[in-house]
Amino acid sequence: MATTLPPDRLDLSNLDAWAERPGTVDETFARLRAEDPIAWFPEPVSELFGQGPGFWSLTRHADVVEASRHPDLFCSGRGTNIPDMPTEFNEFFGSMINMDDPRHARLRRIVSRGFTPRQLDAMRGDVESIAAGIVDDVAERGACDLVTEVAALLPLRIIVDLLGIPRAEERAIFDRTNVILGLGDPEYVPDQTDAGIMTAAITAGQELAGLVRELGEARQRDPGDDLISALVTAEVDGEKLSPEELGSFFILLVVAGNETTRNAIAHGVHLLSEHPDQRDRWAADPDGLAPTAVEEIVRCSTPVIHFRRTATRDGVHIGGHEFSEGDKVVLWYRSANRDETVFDEPDRFDITRTPNDHVGFGGPGPHFCLGAHLARREITVAFRELLRRLPDLHVSAPPERLRSNFINGIKHLQVEFTPSPRT
Numbered sequence: 444m445a446t447t448l449p450p451d452r453l454d455l456s457n458l459d460a461w462a463e464r465p466g467t468v469d470e471t472f473a474r475l476r477a478e479d480p481i482a483w484f485p486e487p488v489s490e491l492f493g494q495g496p497g498f499w500s501l502t503r504h505a506d507v508v509e510a511s512r513h514p515d516l517f518c519s520g521r522g523t524n525i526p527d528m529p530t531e532f533n534e535f536f537g538s539m540i541n542m543d544d545p546r547h548a549r550l551r552r553i554v555s556r557g558f559t560p561r562q563l564d565a566m567r568g569d570v571e572s573i574a575a576g577i578v579d580d581v582a583e584r585g586a587c588d589l590v591t592e593v594a595a596l597l598p599l600r601i602i603v604d605l606l607g608i609p610r611a612e613e614r615a616i617f618d619r620t621n622v623i624l625g626l627g628d629p630e631y632v633p634d635q636t637d638a639g640i641m642t643a644a645i646t647a648g649q650e651l652a653g654l655v656r657e658l659g660e661a662r663q664r665d666p667g668d669d670l671i672s673a674l675v676t677a678e679v680d681g682e683k684l685s686p687e688e689l690g691s692f693f694i695l696l697v698v699a700g701n702e703t704t705r706n707a708i709a710h711g712v713h714l715l716s717e718h719p720d721q722r723d724r725w726a727a728d729p730d731g732l733a734p735t736a737v738e739e740i741v742r743c744s745t746p747v748i749h750f751r752r753t754a755t756r757d758g759v760h761i762g763g764h765e766f767s768e769g770d771k772v773v774l775w776y777r778s779a780n781r782d783e784t785v786f787d788e789p790d791r792f793d794i795t796r797t798p799n800d801h802v803g804f805g806g807p808g809p810h811f812c813l814g815a816h817l818a819r820r821e822i823t824v825a826f827r828e829l830l831r832r833l834p835d836l837h838v839s840a841p842p843e844r845l846r847s848n849f850i851n852g853i854k855h856l857q858v859e860f861t862p863s864p865r866t
């Protein structure tokens with residue numbers, strides 16, 4: 444296997460390209476889908492861990508779906524990010540996202556109880572009133588940073604309320620999740636040495652786990668109707684979550700729940716600003732078009748760019764390629780969501796697109812996003828409120844993008860609109 448890339452191929456580990464030239468990344472994916480859909484890439488050299496063996500890139504929709512459907516052949520338990528980390532590290536940060544059955548199934552059964560449609564229906568009013576309050580807070584000003592003042596606050600407040608965390612802890616959670624998913628970005632982790640990055644990740648994780656440990660102990664003594672109470676009291680087949688499992692699931696939930704929906708909303712505002720015809724169409728029928736518009740925002744923005752799997756045995760085939768045991772296989776959702784064999788004119792943003800079989804919430808399989816219903820509801824409500832209250836909202840400066848090939852993040856997005864009075 445070659446150890447270097449062909450000279451004309453963009454290195455998918457080049458984080459500066461992702462932040463500064465996202466168009467070149469999409470061109471690279473288009474070429475890979477056409478010419479080399481399962482291409483091998485080297486891994487960057489790490490000061491702490493040396494250089495990993497490299498990874499295979501699945502860029503076609505069909506191949507991403509196929510790998511997701513076969514967790515027995517392409518597992519998650521050896522890590523779902525590209526660099527290899529110790530198992531304890533993966534489980535501490537990733538909880539069940541980095542596990543295989545039977546442990547994954549057991550954890551998912553316990554935590555799913557907090558995410559039933561009935562439970563989420565009960566929150567409908569909360570999502571609406573939180574969104575209204577957030578838009579109210581900026582409406583009179585005529586301009587704001589859409590990410591930090593609107594998009595980030597809605598999922599953050601929802602998850603904090605859902606879990607039963609005091610609002611006073613909101614800011615601390617925001618900062619810690621920014622660090623965990625912004626490890627490659629100097630705005631969140633100024634010390635960009637490998638040691639600095641590891642220290643920042645572990646510190647942020649331990650602080651989040653410490654917070655939930657205290658809350659968990661309190662709720663065990665005095666349960667309420669929040670998710671932490673449900674998790675500390677839940678029993679499946681006579682088993683409960685251990686304090687470590689609770690801490691890790693909490694980290695996964697606040698990270699996954701915050702950093703993804705926030706970016707979907709920010710990208711959605713950016714896309715609508717670039718396509719005013721689509722914005723006008725949606726504004727004319729906010730509820731009627733929300734189901735297709737939300738899916739199209741998730742497809743076009745693909746907030747989670749990839750997850751990784753590892754081949755569990757020799758001789759496993761996908762798309763005509765034979766994998767060997769231990770091969771790292773990266774599922775590039777961003778590329779799959781622009782696959783021209785599945786999506787008609789994939790670069791067109793069309794809020795009425797049907798069908799829209801995107802893999803923005805993951806491919807079909809046991810790890811499909813647990814929060815997909817909640818995320819859809821949050822995005823729907825955010826846009827209903829923005830389109831109604833600030834109908835001429837538009838982007839006034841280029842987005843500041845996160846330096847990452849894992850999260851398609853916008854860190855800051857300046858917007859302007861005609862001021863409107865508080866309601």
Ligand code: HEM
Nearest residue numbers: 539540699700703704707747750804805810812813814818
């Ligand atoms: C637009 C918003 C979101 C996007 C794009 C997104 C994306 C994803 C993706 C791609 C996966 C698949 C992981 C894999 O296959 O390895 C996933 C899993 C997961 N997501 Fe989301 N997510 C979003 C919102 C949320 C929210 C709001 C929550 C919770 C409050 C959440 C919680 C989770 C959890 C717990 C998993 C792990 C499921 C498992 O391993 O069984 N996500 N998400």
